[in-house]
Amino acid sequence: MTTDQASRLEVEDLQQNLRSVQERLARTHDPAGLRAELDKLHPADLAYILEALPLDERLVVWNLVKAEREGEILLELSDAVRESLIATMDSKELVAAAETLDADEIADLAPDLPEEVVQDVIRALPQEERVLLRAALSYDEGTVGALMEFDQVTVREDVTLEAATRYLRALDELPPHTDQLFVIDRGNKLRGTLPLARLIVSDLERVVGDVMVPESVKLRPEDRAEDAAQAFERYDLVSAPVVDLITGSLVGRVTVNAVMDHIREKSAESQLAEAGLSKEEDVFAPVWNSFKNRWAWLAVNLVTAFVASRVIGAFEGSIEKLVALAALMPIVAGIGGNSGNQTITMIVRALALGQIQSSYWNKLIAKELGVATLNGVVWGGLLGFATYLLYHSVALGGVMALAMLLNLLLAAGMGVAIPALRARFGRDPAVGSSVLITACTDSGGFFIFLGLATLFLL
Amino acid sequence: MTTDQASRLEVEDLQQNLRSVQERLARTHDPAGLRAELDKLHPADLAYILEALPLDERLVVWNLVKAEREGEILLELSDAVRESLIATMDSKELVAAAETLDADEIADLAPDLPEEVVQDVIRALPQEERVLLRAALSYDEGTVGALMEFDQVTVREDVTLEAATRYLRALDELPPHTDQLFVIDRGNKLRGTLPLARLIVSDLERVVGDVMVPESVKLRPEDRAEDAAQAFERYDLVSAPVVDLITGSLVGRVTVNAVMDHIREKSAESQLAEAGLSKEEDVFAPVWNSFKNRWAWLAVNLVTAFVASRVIGAFEGSIEKLVALAALMPIVAGIGGNSGNQTITMIVRALALGQIQSSYWNKLIAKELGVATLNGVVWGGLLGFATYLLYHSVALGGVMALAMLLNLLLAAGMGVAIPALRARFGRDPAVGSSVLITACTDSGGFFIFLGLATLFLL
Numbered sequence: 001m002t003t004d005q006a007s008r009l010e011v012e013d014l015q016q017n018l019r020s021v022q023e024r025l026a027r028t029h030d031p032a033g034l035r036a037e038l039d040k041l042h043p044a045d046l047a048y049i050l051e052a053l054p055l056d057e058r059l060v061v062w063n064l065v066k067a068e069r070e071g072e073i074l075l076e077l078s079d080a081v082r083e084s085l086i087a088t089m090d091s092k093e094l095v096a097a098a099e100t101l102d103a104d105e106i107a108d109l110a111p112d113l114p115e116e117v118v119q120d121v122i123r124a125l126p127q128e129e130r131v132l133l134r135a136a137l138s139y140d141e142g143t144v145g146a147l148m149e150f151d152q153v154t155v156r157e158d159v160t161l162e163a164a165t166r167y168l169r170a171l172d173e174l175p176p177h178t179d180q181l182f183v184i185d186r187g188n189k190l191r192g193t194l195p196l197a198r199l200i201v202s203d204l205e206r207v208v209g210d211v212m213v214p215e216s217v218k219l220r221p222e223d224r225a226e227d228a229a230q231a232f233e234r235y236d237l238v239s240a241p242v243v244d245l246i247t248g249s250l251v252g253r254v255t256v257n258a259v260m261d262h263i264r265e266k267s268a269e270s271q272l273a274e275a276g277l278s279k280e281e282d283v284f285a286p287v288w289n290s291f292k293n294r295w296a297w298l299a300v301n302l303v304t305a306f307v308a309s310r311v312i313g314a315f316e317g318s319i320e321k322l323v324a325l326a327a328l329m330p331i332v333a334g335i336g337g338n339s340g341n342q343t344i345t346m347i348v349r350a351l352a353l354g355q356i357q358s359s360y361w362n363k364l365i366a367k368e369l370g371v372a373t374l375n376g377v378v379w380g381g382l383l384g385f386a387t388y389l390l391y392h393s394v395a396l397g398g399v400m401a402l403a404m405l406l407n408l409l410l411a412a413g414m415g416v417a418i419p420a421l422r423a424r425f426g427r428d429p430a431v432g433s434s435v436l437i438t439a440c441t442d443s444g445g446f447f448i449f450l451g452l453a454t455l456f457l458l
Numbered sequence: 459m460t461t462d463q464a465s466r467l468e469v470e471d472l473q474q475n476l477r478s479v480q481e482r483l484a485r486t487h488d489p490a491g492l493r494a495e496l497d498k499l500h501p502a503d504l505a506y507i508l509e510a511l512p513l514d515e516r517l518v519v520w521n522l523v524k525a526e527r528e529g530e531i532l533l534e535l536s537d538a539v540r541e542s543l544i545a546t547m548d549s550k551e552l553v554a555a556a557e558t559l560d561a562d563e564i565a566d567l568a569p570d571l572p573e574e575v576v577q578d579v580i581r582a583l584p585q586e587e588r589v590l591l592r593a594a595l596s597y598d599e600g601t602v603g604a605l606m607e608f609d610q611v612t613v614r615e616d617v618t619l620e621a622a623t624r625y626l627r628a629l630d631e632l633p634p635h636t637d638q639l640f641v642i643d644r645g646n647k648l649r650g651t652l653p654l655a656r657l658i659v660s661d662l663e664r665v666v667g668d669v670m671v672p673e674s675v676k677l678r679p680e681d682r683a684e685d686a687a688q689a690f691e692r693y694d695l696v697s698a699p700v701v702d703l704i705t706g707s708l709v710g711r712v713t714v715n716a717v718m719d720h721i722r723e724k725s726a727e728s729q730l731a732e733a734g735l736s737k738e739e740d741v742f743a744p745v746w747n748s749f750k751n752r753w754a755w756l757a758v759n760l761v762t763a764f765v766a767s768r769v770i771g772a773f774e775g776s777i778e779k780l781v782a783l784a785a786l787m788p789i790v791a792g793i794g795g796n797s798g799n800q801t802i803t804m805i806v807r808a809l810a811l812g813q814i815q816s817s818y819w820n821k822l823i824a825k826e827l828g829v830a831t832l833n834g835v836v837w838g839g840l841l842g843f844a845t846y847l848l849y850h851s852v853a854l855g856g857v858m859a860l861a862m863l864l865n866l867l868l869a870a871g872m873g874v875a876i877p878a879l880r881a882r883f884g885r886d887p888a889v890g891s892s893v894l895i896t897a898c899t900d901s902g903g904f905f906i907f908l909g910l911a912t913l914f915l916l
Contacts, residue, residue, distance in 0.1 A: 015812060018815065022817075042692070044691075044692040048692075048811075052812070054818060054821055168658050171659060173655070173656075174658070174659065176694055177696065179654075196637075196654045197632035197636055200626050200654060201627045201629060201631065234500070234502040236635070238635060238637065238714065256714050256715075257694045259718070260690070260721065261691065263725070264691065267725035267729075270729065271728065271732075271803065271807070274729075275799045275802075276800050277800055277803065283814065283822065284821065284825070285825075290829045297796065298793060298796055298800075298837060299837075302789070305789040305792040305793060306789065306841075308792075312785040313782075316781045316785060319784045320778070320781045323774045323778045323781075323784075324771075324774070325784075326777045326783075327767045327768070327771040327774060329784075330788060330791075330900070331763040334759060338756055338759045341733045341734065342733050342734050344733075345729065345730065345735060346733075347741075349726070349729070349730075350741045354472060354510070355506075355510040355741055356741065357477075357480070357510060359480075363512055363742065364741065367743075367748065374749050375756065379756060379757075379760060382760075383764075386764070390771075442788070
């Protein structure tokens, strides 16, 4: 039972908290005791409990949470659960919750808040924070600007390390993830960075400018968040400065934590999109909300399935004469779809990592057609033989094998072409690629198989 | 063109490096110039270039890389490309490359190295490193032990901050991601941690034991890496100590960077597995390697498709009498598969996040059956009506609508049951869940539709 014991640390602790909250919820009314227990929990742990409770219990717990903690907890929640709680709060509560947060955090929350609440919050903020919030709100999701924080610690190039250290002591506490100070000149222009680890091991009489790292990774607010994430991974960063492209002045910083959240979120999104869910779903969402989250993809699939069905409909005469075709055709379509999905997934990943140069598309398509031919010969041969055994017809077996081969070649060709074309026209090659390829291989597979059968067998 | 400009920073820089290397490769022979250019690149950037080059060019570049850098570059490569390079190196080169690395890094590389090379490396290491390497090799993939590093900086509880600072200065440089020192007693037992940020802002006369954070997240080597990753995200950590469960002594540390790599790797793996690729594929892999990476999943799908085909085969008599059934049946099966995948993806995610308590399965299944009923009424009704319009048969339209509803209910039931059962029996609910649900909804969909048609129409 090592795994059970091993996971004790985090997951078990969390689930123990959850069970204890549930017990208190069930065991008549002890709001005071429950409230005391909730107060002791880290906001992230409280968020976990809220996500794991059905709607009615969730609201009971939420109403016991101290007002001044609501903001930080909302930040930790998944979008769907956050929405379910925001829907129960009035404007005054929301403004109060938002006011406990930093500008960059309010900006993260803003898309889920009613417009008038955002305006109220902006009005209630001190001038300096208001400027920062406006700036934070101006960046699109998926950019470095949206990941940025404004709590960086700056230091001037011409002071001694001793003076810098004295300044830091006066701060009492450094913001989380402060692994380096940002060195700026009088015009707020970034000159370099001073890692704390370097500050600590250096002679205190030296000047910041001599000890700092002059060249470091710099981000711009308009950079893609994904590129920033790759830079963090590639160069093992904990924090990175964000500078204005034109003036070179320091705007904020990005920390590894924001990057990690971004990576998780993107990975979750692509996993959900792959399965046809528009966004993260609250497991305890009302039926109607779930329906709304899922209907779009089902509708798209209905259309492609309908098209495939009409392709079959065009060959009803052939099927009437040789009913075995009806039983065999889904195999041809299915294997084509699987194989096409393998190709397209590999290409989309390689494109995202920037591994495919335009000069190599020929090599790639040749390779994929090679793999498809090999697959076609192996699986087509096998299925052709199985067909012959089942229906005692060499011709039907031959048509089956040939149709498998052709549909696999179609899948390989489309598997390279679809992402290549989408990338060329500036679209995200990942979005909906699985639907597109399956639509091609379904309708294509039915057409190829039934067409060959009509030509050669009837 | 903001996006283009924005992505300039990272991706464009990388691609410029790549193009410049390619040009030098193409432009007759200038190995000295190319070598000089390669020497200037960060190991991660060199890894990117190697991954983006076809096999032959890749080997030319690899042979120009300085021997003492080979180890760190191999570490940065994707598994598939790493294997392609290791295959070209002899034992002596491999041992030399491995010897430039830390024990925990050698352990990461070990699974890809020939056994005798690993033994040679172990023999060549100094005693202390050898013990660490043996320890690192003993942990399973997917555990905290496998993510662990041994370069933590420790300090004793009873010294002053001044003494601690002097000690750090003597070290000259701190290991990357040193955001905190680990405070230990004489028996190497972890007493707490001393964040650098706290060390810097505190009075130097104070004693480490008074300034340290006594309670902090502790990991154990046997903990699941995924749990550690969740702790890093939840509590915004940069590093965390790893302690022995029984003795409480400090074994090593995990840094946010290892965690981020782990998250990326897992996300890539699940994306690939979803599409039926056994592992990350080198885009320029030989056809035969790609075939090996893909055949297993295609074979599984062939089996499930074959079973579905036999279900249809059992109803060949019905199809012969009413050939419209052949055209309509793939719609029923297809929508069931899509809807089942939506349900199973949501449940598997919620299970992974620990959000589903056993007491709530009833609520979940009720909700999913509710969504399925709604979907069945909406889409079944629509498709039933379309069927009536196409084939002018109210009965056929009714069978279509009813079959859609029943297959969606089957999909919802299986979508909850499959991950629930797998979780109960200790299996990873994610692995192959998509294949299983599609197999159910395909065969089930054909059976339901053709069965109903046989009952009511013939």
